[in-house]
Amino acid sequence: QKEVEQxxxxxxxxxxxxxxxxxxxxxxxxxxxFWYRQYSGKSPELIMSIYSNGDxxxxxxxxxxxxxxxxxxxxxxxxxPSDSATYLCAVKLGRFGNEKLTFGTGTRLTIIP
Amino acid sequence: xxxxxxxxxxxxTEKGKDVELRCDPISGHTALYWYRQSLGQGLEFLIYFQxxxxxxxxxxxxxxxxxxxxxxxxxxxxxxxxxQEDSAVYLCASSLVGGTxxxxxxxxxxxxxxxxx
Numbered sequence: 397q398k399e400v401e402q403x404x405x406x407x408x409x410x411x412x413x414x415x416x417x418x419x420x421x422x423x424x425x426x427x428x429x430f431w432y433r434q435y436s437g438k439s440p441e442l443i444m445s446i447y448s449n450g451d452x453x454x455x456x457x458x459x460x461x462x463x464x465x466x467x468x469x470x471x472x473x474x475x476x477p478s479d480s481a482t483y484l485c486a487v488k489l490g491r492f493g494n495e496k497l498t499f500g501t502g503t504r505l506t507i508i509p
Numbered sequence: 510x511x512x513x514x515x516x517x518x519x520x521x522t523e524k525g526k527d528v529e530l531r532c533d534p535i536s537g538h539t540a541l542y543w544y545r546q547s548l549g550q551g552l553e554f555l556i557y558f559q560x561x562x563x564x565x566x567x568x569x570x571x572x573x574x575x576x577x578x579x580x581x582x583x584x585x586x587x588x589x590x591x592x593q594e595d596s597a598v599y600l601c602a603s604s605l606v607g608g609t610x611x612x613x614x615x616x617x618x619x620x621x622x623x624x625x626x
Contacts, residue, residue: 428610432617439600439617440552447610484552488613495540495559495606497615501551 397422400487402500411509415472417483419500422466425490429461429468430497432484440484444470475507511536513618515601521624522591530586530621534603541584542615543576544600552600558584559606591625598622 399422409415417431428447432440446452446459446468458471468487472479485500514533522528534541543555554568558578569575573591578584588595598620605612 428613430614439598439620442614442616445611445614486615488610495613496542496554496557496565497613499552499554 398500399423399489400485400498400500402483402485402503404501405504406506407503408506408508409475411475411477411507413475415475415479415505415507417470417472417485417503417505419468419470419485419487420466421468421485421487421489421498423487423489424463424466426463426466426487427490428488428497429459430486431457431459431468431470432486432499434482434484434502436481472505477507477509480505480507513601513603513616515599515618515621517621518619519622519624521626524593524625525590527587527589528591528623530588530599530623532584532586532601532603532618534582534584534601535616538603538605538616539581540604540606541578542602542604543584543586544602545597546600546620547597555586555599588623591623593625596623596625 431444434440444459446461452459456473460469482502482504484502486497516531539560541558545553556576557565573589576586600620601618602615604615
């Protein structure tokens with residue numbers, strides 16, 4: 397089992413719809429969770445951080461965390477073609493002394509006009 | 510404020526040559542990370558520096574790869590005797606790594622695209 401797992405996609409969503417991106421992680425002690433957006437040919441850009449169970453909203457983006465199920469998701473409302481990118485889930489795993497983030501392999505999202 | 514900067518943005522080198530890639534982290538960030546990303550692939554962790562602690566080199570793929578961080582700021586990643594499989598984008602990131610959960614947020618530089626011919 398991978399430590400941080402994402403569906404690689406591609407995920408195609410019509411413009412204006414809700415895009416739902418999912419991520420599971422293996423370490424129950426993990427406490428910090430991040431979503432990065434990476435456009436083709438560019439470096440990853442931090443778009444959301446979440447640390448507590450529940451939802452966190454920022455504009456059209458909502459991050460959802462369920463620690464009991466070891467699951468974190470990103471919802472994008474009113475999807476726009478500019479949201480087409482690869483989305484990376486990153487987790488600070490709970491192992492003692494581990495200060496790094498572990499990244500998933502990313503989900504490629506395409507918004508269809 | 511200024512973000513993470515990397516140089517050069519592009520590097521083309523011949524197989525067997527050595528290359529040096531530079532990263533300048535966000536001012537005040539104590540942690541610095543190097544990653545490699547091959548075309549269409551995910552991020553591959555290479556090495557991590559945190560303050561004055563010994564670096565975590567667990568991701569370096571071979572002894573041809575080394576990195577140093579001088580004065581707790583600028584870092585240089587060196588690849589000796591480059592091979593064609595070293596062609597990739599090399600990304601640097603930095604973070605605060607303090608006492609809060611938010612301090613683990615990593616911010617990436619624009620990357621260096623390395624092509625070994």
